Each structure stands twice: as structure tokens, then as C-alpha cells.
Amino acid sequence: MKIDMKQPILDKNDAIARELRERFAEHHVYVVDLLASPGSGKTSTILATIDALRDEFNIAVIEGDIASSVDAEKIKAQGIAAVQINTGGACHLESAMIKRAIDVLDLERLDLIIVENVGNLVCPTDFDLGENAKVMILSVPEGDDKPLKYPGVFQVSEAVILNKVDTMPVFNFNQEAFEESVNQLNPQAPIFPLSATTGEGLEAWTSWLAERIRKA
Template identity: 80%
Template structure:
């Protein structure tokens, strides 16, 4: 006899995610779920995105970490509402966690919520949060072979941010091989090469996100 524990968990999560999605639609809030490994520059990318869009949109951030509130504190220091979720060991965020987090936010006065998921290239892809889009961040030091090793996260993402592009020569990153691998897995996903800390390429990424927000609100 085989007992499938995963599907009932996912079914419950998906039901709650549908409720979240309906709430976000009602309030006109676009939700972006950022997936990445630890150290890829998720928070730096979020800060760069905020800087590019804060004059146009009211933004909040939900930070997912196993422990600590370090990243939420960095966001709050920029005058942006931030809610910290500590999973206590869980390797991903789930839709009920997001619902509890947004209860602490003023959805009537928000346009964009950026969710920084727990640093992991596997588990978060299975869990719908009710988001408008999942986007993955890969940093150059992680290597150009990651699409081959972790295909699921590339397939689940609507766009790919390639961060720390200023280090390509240092890490012998083969950008063309990376692009070819991503295209095979997800030909519709645009790739945005950026350096979040230096600002390079952020405008192009922000333009894509702006278009997603406006389409959602139309």
C-alpha cells in the first residue's frame, strides 16, 4: 500500500493560494515570488527593484527565512513595509504563511508585494502562493550549469535574473551555454543580466516587472 502524503499537502496549499490570488486581485496588488539560492543576491535585487519603482508604486516585502530578521531589517531601513516569516526549518513558504503575513499589511494602499522565498532551488517551485509571477535569481558564482542540475525552478519561472554579471570573467561563466540551457527548458522566459549592487541592467528588469504590474491592473 502506498500513501501519498505530498498531494494532500499540495491540494490544501493550492486551495489557500486560490483564496490569496482572489484577495490580491480584489485589492489590485501584484505579488512577485522570488526564488533563489542563499547568497544569490535576493535582498540586493529587491532593494535595487524598490529603488527603480518606488516613485511609481507603493511596495511591501515579505521575507522568508529559516531564522533571523536580518533581511527584513534591511528593507525596513529603506522605509518599506516588511514582514518577516521564520519557517523554523521548512525549506519553502506556503500559501497560509503568505496569508498571515499580508494580514499585517495595508493591502488597500499597496501596488506590489515582493516575496523573498526561502533560499532553495527545489522545494519552493511546488508551492503556489497566489502570486502573480515566480521569478528566479541565479548569481554568476553559482555556475552556468545550474539549469542542467535544477531544471524545475527554471521551468517554473516567468523570467530569470542573472545577478553579479560583473564577476563573469572571475568565475569563467559561460553566458551562452547558460542561455542555451534556459531556452531549452523555458523558451518564453526572458533573461535579465544585472549587477544589483552596481545598478547595471536593473532598468530592463524593472521595465518587465512594470509591464506585468500594469497588465495585472488593467
């Protein structure tokens, strides 16, 4: 006899995610679930996004990490509400964790919640958090072959940020091959090349996001 433990877990997760999505819609809050590997530049991209959008939108961040509150403290230092979730070893966030996190946030005052998921290209793809969009960050040093090795995360993402593009010559990153692979997996997802040093490309990403927040 084979017992499938995954489906009951996902069913429970999805039920809570539906409740969350209704709450977010009721309060017109747009929610982004940010997926990436450790070191890809998630937190720095979040900080840059906050800086670009904070004059128009009220923003909060939910930080998912196995341990520590380092990233949440960086967000709070910018005057932005941040809730830290430590998974204690779990490789992803689940909707029940998000439900507890938003209980300490004032949804009536928020326009955007950015969820920084645990650094992982596999587990978070299966778990609906009630978000409006999953967005992936890939940094150039990780290699242009990642869509071939981890297709799932590209397939579920509504947009892809290609970070640290300044380092392409160093790592022999083939941007054309990368974009072709992403387009084959997910032709609807825009790709936003971004410089982590100069910020070039940030406006295209934040304009895309701002348009969706306004429609929430």
C-alpha cells in the same frame, strides 16, 4: 501500501493560494515570488528594485527565512513595509504563511508585494503562493550548469535574473550556454543580466516588472 503525503499537502496549499490570488486581484496587487539560492543577491536585488519603482508604486516585502529578521530590517530601514516569516527549518514558504503575513498589510494601499522565498532551488518550486509570477535569481558564482541540475525552478519562473555578471571572467561562466539551457527549459522566460556593483541591467528588469504591475 504506499501513502502519498505530498499531494494532500499540495492540495491544501493550492486551495489557500486560489483564495490569495482572488484577494490580490480584487485589490489590483501584483505579487512576485522570488526564488534563489542563499547568497545569490536576493535582498540586494529587492532593494535596488524598490529604489527604482518606489516613486510610482507602493511596495511591501514578505521575507522568508529559516531564522532571523536581518533582511526584513534592511527593507524596513528603507521605509518599506516588511513582514518576516521564520519557517523554523522548513525549506520553503507555503500559502498559509502568506495568508497570515498579508493580514498585517494594507492591500488597498499596495501595488506590489515581493515575496523573498527561503534560499533554495528545489522545494519552493512546488508551492503556489497565489503569486502572479515566480522569478528566479541565479548568480554567476553558482555556475552556468544550474539549469541542467535544477530544471524545475527554471521551468516555473516567468523571468530569470542573472546576477553578478561582473564576475563572469573569474568563474569562467559561459553565458551563451546558460541562456541556451534556460531557453530550452522555458523559451517564454526573459533573462535579465544584472551587475550587482554598477546596477547595469536593472532598468530592463524593472521595466518588465512595472509593465505587469500596471496591468494588475
